Amino acid sequence: MSGRQIRMVNAFHLSGIPRIIFGPGTLKKLPALLKEFGDQYLIITGATSFMSGHSGRILMNSLEGGSNIIYRGRIIKEPSPSDVDDIVKEYSGKEIDAVVGIGGGSVLDAAKAVSAMLRIGGSVREYIEGVGTRKHPGIKIPFIAVPTTAGTGSESTENAVLSEIGTNGFKRSLRHYGLVPDIALVDPELTTGCPPEITSASGMDALTQLIESYISVNANTFTDSLAEEAIRLIITSLPKAVKNGSDLNARKALSYSAMISGITLANAGLGVVHGFASSIGGCIDIPHGVLCGTLLGAANRIILNNLLNTDPVNAAVMKYAKIGMFFTETKNLTEGEYAVRFIELLEKLVEDLDLPRIGNYGLKTEMLENIADMTSQKNNPVKLSKDELLQILKARI
Ligand SMILES: [Fe+2]
DSSP states (O other), X not given: OOSOOXXXXXXXXXXXXXXXXXXXXXXXXXXXXXXXXXXXXXXXXXXXXXXXXXXXXXXXXXXXXXXXXXXXXXXXXXXXXXXXXXXXXXXXXXXXXXXXEEESHHHHHHHHHXXXXXXXXXXXXXXXXXXXXXXXXXXXXXXXXXXXXXXXOGGGOSEEEEEEOSTTOEEEEEEOGXXXXXXXXXOGGGGTTOOHHHHHHHHHHHXXXXXXXXXXXXXXXXXXXXXXXXXXXXXXXXXXXXXXXXXXHHHHHHHHHHHHHHHHHHHHOOOHHHHHHHHHHTTSOOOHHHHHHHHHHHHHHHHHHHHHHHOTTOHHHHHHHHHHHHTXXXXXXXXXXXXXXXXXXXXXXXXXXXXXXXXXGTOOGGGHHHHHHHOOOTTOSSOOOHHHHHHHHHHHO
């Protein structure tokens, strides 16, 4: 591989980034941060509630000094529009100074959508991309995102993913740059209790987001510089955190990288794996991180094969190669060879983490054609044929 390459700095548009407070123990800062907005808060958590655990009890005790807290622990899976509508209906007449989401990506997305709908009312369905007909104006109640997993990066994105499973199902976003959380409070200690299978699925979602935004046709110097380091951190740290959940250094690396993946996806976009997440996610009930993780190696293998045949000097090949070279001791390989090393690394990660196949969740071979037709390739560096899309799915069904 040739020596140092300096990339051209092209024009780009940078979307909002929240005020970020990162580090072990930073949850302690939440009460003081909330005071900046007022003293009435709506706190949304998951059903397996963080609030009943040790950190939650400490937080509640520290918040209760004169504050009016409405606590809602109900989000158990990826939220639907009616989940959001129900919460908004219940609290729309109340004075709420800030909404806090404490939980995994589903909780953060639900809380983000609630903060976006409390001021405008009506059904969120009307404002979902490709589903409703109205454009959200971007106004919201101040929103603080506190992730307890390291995955979706919702703490730093402008969208909330909402889904409905079924014949006319969908998995689409409520999106506006005004919906970026006011504060992302990222305390990696909160993820140490995350079980191995959730750690691995969430981490693979973040890795998918980083790789897809890194090789995106809309990538730019800003997102690339963030994505490169975060990809390396996840590949190194994810197996460690899955093996030993209390490895705080690994947890810090994952929490940081997941947060960065939100920034890079919001600014450079996503690719075909997230296209599948949308088309498959509307048909069957499968955790988003499992779906992304299980397809990650196969999808990038097909993308690279296509590029090596059609456009071997494509920026995406050079980027695959750059990460591949970082993890390879052998010197003087070609860009193509280092790129293949990177794909092999991804495939090994999928295998080592033992990510379930999509067939385990009810996806049938006869559904694949339809899914391939519905799959957007968004910002993918190459337009894959239907046959190539089917090859990805068949490799992991
Ligand atoms: Fe994702």
